[in-house]
Amino acid sequence: MARIDYSDPATASERTREILGKNRNANIFRMMAHSPSYLEQYCRLGGAIRNKGELDPIIRELAITRTGILCEAPYEVAAHKRIGGYVGVSNEQNAALDDWQAATCFDDTQRAALAFTDEIVKLHRPTDATFKAIAAKLRPGALVELQLAVGFYIMTSKFLESFAIDMQPVSEVV
Numbered sequence: 214m215a216r217i218d219y220s221d222p223a224t225a226s227e228r229t230r231e232i233l234g235k236n237r238n239a240n241i242f243r244m245m246a247h248s249p250s251y252l253e254q255y256c257r258l259g260g261a262i263r264n265k266g267e268l269d270p271i272i273r274e275l276a277i278t279r280t281g282i283l284c285e286a287p288y289e290v291a292a293h294k295r296i297g298g299y300v301g302v303s304n305e306q307n308a309a310l311d312d313w314q315a316a317t318c319f320d321d322t323q324r325a326a327l328a329f330t331d332e333i334v335k336l337h338r339p340t341d342a343t344f345k346a347i348a349a350k351l352r353p354g355a356l357v358e359l360q361l362a363v364g365f366y367i368m369t370s371k372f373l374e375s376f377a378i379d380m381q382p383v384s385e386v387v
Contacts, residue, residue, distance in 0.1 A: 216377045220246040232256055240378050241288070241369075262365055263296075268351070268358040270300035275323055276330040276359060277366045278302075279310050283334040284370030288380050293366075322350040326359060333363045 281289030
């Protein structure tokens, strides 16, 4: 159960109701709507991460889902396994993300991105070897986008867990 009540869309501004509606009134956004200006900017950056840029969407979703796993945020993991499926992440890849190092379903670029993700979350920054490995695979723009996606979803995962956001059926919110 959430640690504080979710905001009530009926009492929100028209702009906040619009944002909530576009996001299916998902619990994470209803909680965030307690701060309408932050909600709006969060959604803008999240939309850019998910819909703009040059980073391959499969790599992005693998990294986001792995971030949720490492941050122990089941809401995030469930949502992004589903989103990953929409962009081409295979069921085998989603299932292997808990122990990706032992899996054979990831290509070299995906493995380098997952190692980069693990080190950002666990070590707070990648080692030189891991950074060089992913930098050799991605153009600078995609590398920046990968790091920002991981950082954004660390924040998102921590928000979900700090407020104990209630899970919803993924089909209702993704």
